[in-house]
Amino acid sequence: MSIVDVIRGGNEPQQGLKPRSEITARELLREVGAVLRMSEAEVAKLGDLPVDPSEDQTMVINMGPQHPSTHGVLRLMLELQGETVLRCKPIIGYLHTGMEKTGEQLTYMQGGTNVTRMDYLSPLNNELVFSLAVEQLLGIENDIPERAVWMRMLLSELNRMSSHLLFLATNGMDIGAVSMMIYGWREREEVLRFFQKVTGLRMNHNFIRPGGVAADLPDGWRDDVLHLLDMIPPRLEEYDILMTGQPIWRDRLQGVGVITAQEATALGATGPILRSTGVPWDLRRDMPYLRYPEVEFDVVVGSYGDAFDRYAIRLNEIRESIRIVHQILDRMPSGDYRIQNKKVTPPPRARIDESMEALIHHFKIFTEGFKVPEGEVYVAIESPRGEIGCYIASDGSSTPYRMHVRAPSFVNIQCLPHMMRGGLVADAVAVISSVDPVLGEVDR
Amino acid sequence: MSEVTSPEPGTAPEPSVLYGVPLSDSRGQRVLHPTRDGYIALLRTLLDETFTMCADLTAVDYLLHMGRALPEGIAAERFEVVVNLLSIERRERIRLRVQVPESDASIASAFDLYPGAEAMEREVFDMFGIAFTDHPDLTRILMPEDWEGHPLRKDDDPSRIPVQFTADFSKRASS
Structure with a gap:
């Protein structure tokens, strides 16, 4: 069985690393990490590396989805020549639970339980x-x-x-x-x-x-x-x-x-x-x-x-x-x-015992939630992993119309193919670790 | 102790233009509204204007909220691709909102200008079914390959997914 058949036989051949004979030059350039605006000289230098070995000299291996050093269920497809990494493709989605979709169902009050x-x-x-x-x-x-x-x-x-x-x-x-x-x-x-x-x-x-x-x-x-x-x-x-x-x-x-x-x-x-x-x-x-x-x-x-x-x-x-x-x-x-804004703050616990209005207010805030004016906003802060951003589009109701989280790990793991190229498999582990991805955030 | 006030309806903001594109203000954040054809050209201009990082790229399906506020001259379409750019040099952000019609849900890929947009465009394709032309690898990224539909579309029906419950819920609903 040739390596091409092995790759094709695997799960999800489209998302995975494809054999060199089947991909376009553009795709190959991305997978070897040459996705950046390079000068002519740098492109020429890529030719010096063992870029296009015939397929019986290379090996495509899966690292993950279950692997102790991938920090969760991250799957990396690596093309190796000996111990040198030629190409790498991170394959994600194993922890996807549709949290952005869930975020559209939860009120702004409940949203915290989701994003956390x-x-x-x-x-x-x-x-x-x-x-x-x-x-x-x-x-x-x-x-x-x-x-x-x-x-x-x-x-x-x-x-x-x-x-x-x-x-x-x-x-x-x-x-x-x-x-x-x-x-x-x-x-x-x-x-x-x-x-x-x-x-x-x-x-x-x-x-x-x-x-x-x-x-x-x-x-x-x-x-x-x-x-x-x-x-x-x-x-x-x-x-x-x-x-x-x-x-x-x-x-x-x-x-x-x-x-x-x-x-x-x-x-x-x-x-x-x-x-x-x-x-x-x-x-x-x-x-x-x-x-x-x-x-x-x-x-x-x-x-x-x-x-x-x-x-x-x-x-x-x-x-x-x-x-x-x-x-x-x-x-x-x-x-x-x-x-102390009656619209977003529930009344103090003691007030509920003595005031009917406070009880109603409490009930409404925790069942209906509060309404948020129409609009859209993107806010970003520095999380330990980088810029975490939250984009919320509101249609004036008490649940976000669209809630998107810009997860730093999701963007950062795009660096992996670039950092790993030309390195050793053992260094690949060090590279994943140094990027410090959290897969719950990558897949959301 | 300030009461929350929603912006008064009818007070349209001053029509303003930046880089030849309608500009609006959303809670103090600058938002540009390029057309689909002018999108890449605007990105190129902004890249020269030191907006070197594509911080975020996402989309919104406005199927249930078509009457949203947009600057004059911008026709609301079902989808909107939202791009947040960041200028490290000037410490500024700017946001782009591009209208994408349902009949032809596609837009040019920003990959050549911002390689970091690659995974985010794949995510938008996966979740909304918006195709990015000239994207190097437009496949599903979060959902399984054989998944049907695009989960974050507002008309995507989660209940059609077969589950292993044996109870007949239809009977309970009718009784």
Whole structure:
């Protein structure tokens, strides 16, 4: 049986990597990562690589959909010559559950429960971008109480820390530093324990809602946060000893999966991938939201655009987040934690017992939801993985007419073919890991 | 304590033009309304105007909401392709809304100008059935290959999908 038959016999031959004899030049160029505007010289250079070997010298393999280093059900079809990756095609959709369609059925009040499950490693950022979009449609974005805004910042930064800690864990495991996996999960769990205390849930909180947050911070929250801030920095120093300075770690990551600033921009990559190329682009600083202009932090950038830079950026972003959280602790104002706007805020629990109107109001808000004026809006914030955007088109009813989430991982995995080309299979694992995709968000 | 106010009907915004294309304002965000033919030309202009990143590309099926507000001279069609561009240099965003008729649901691909739009265009094709001409690999991306229909279209009927329930729901509905 020839390789062509093997590929054709597989599931979903259209979406998969096709044999070279069957694809157009244009498609091939895309699959070898030459999708960018290249100069003549660069195109000529592609000819030097073993581009067109006959098919009995190459091998097409499936990595995934179930593979420990693909971070979920991501399937990569790789064309290999020996151990060199010639072509790569990410095939996605295994986790698709129609969340954008579901979002059209849920009211704006319920929408948070849906979006929080997309990027399950930074649920609070998902809720935040959805809430900001709804608030902008309602025109109440400037009326959110200060305490709610600073609480959102606190949670968003702690979430960035927990997400990056998990990245350190999985990145360590993918490269072979298995003890790092345990350490990363351990520290992340400490952060999640705080989330559980505040929101009631470790993940998928539905805590940040249009109009504010769901509840006030619990008693003793400041001590809990201070405990986290005392505990994590020394652990980061340990990671530095364990990994950053290690020659084996450096050899595995440096110069692997290189991408330039122009390529990253053209492919739409954001977050640590774009910053690793030296572009100082962080929406928290460049298109500020919440009260980020009032806190001091540095945007960490790399210089080589390789997997090591992406690792180092995330490690140091944890330190920057700690810096921000310290400032948030100093400035956390007192006051209301949600907007006192009868239209979007349910009445306080005590009022329901004594007032019929409050009961009706409560009932209507939780069954019908609130109506949002006609219009459409796109709001983007910096999630741990890059720009997460929410596009909502409203027709004036209490459910979004269309709710679309621009998922950073979905766009970022387009870089994979480009980063992997010409590298080794073992490096492919390091590349996937350094892109840090969350498949729940890729497939939605 | 401000009450939520919806914009007063009848107060049409000043007709303004940017890059030769009708411009509107949506909650403080700039929105351009190019025609389908002028779409690629406008993208090329914007690319030269330092809008080097295609942050997002999606579509909306306005089948149930055809009376939406559009600037004068733009005829509402069923589909709308929505493109969000980002200029890193100027720290600006701009949005494009292109009307795509149901009878000929196709539009030129932005792939040659913004390679990053590739997966997003595939997603729009998958979800709305809008074809992107000259796209290098226009196949379904999220749904299975043998899927029929386009799930995010408003007239797509989710209940036609066969499920393994044995209960006869039609009987219950009629009784």
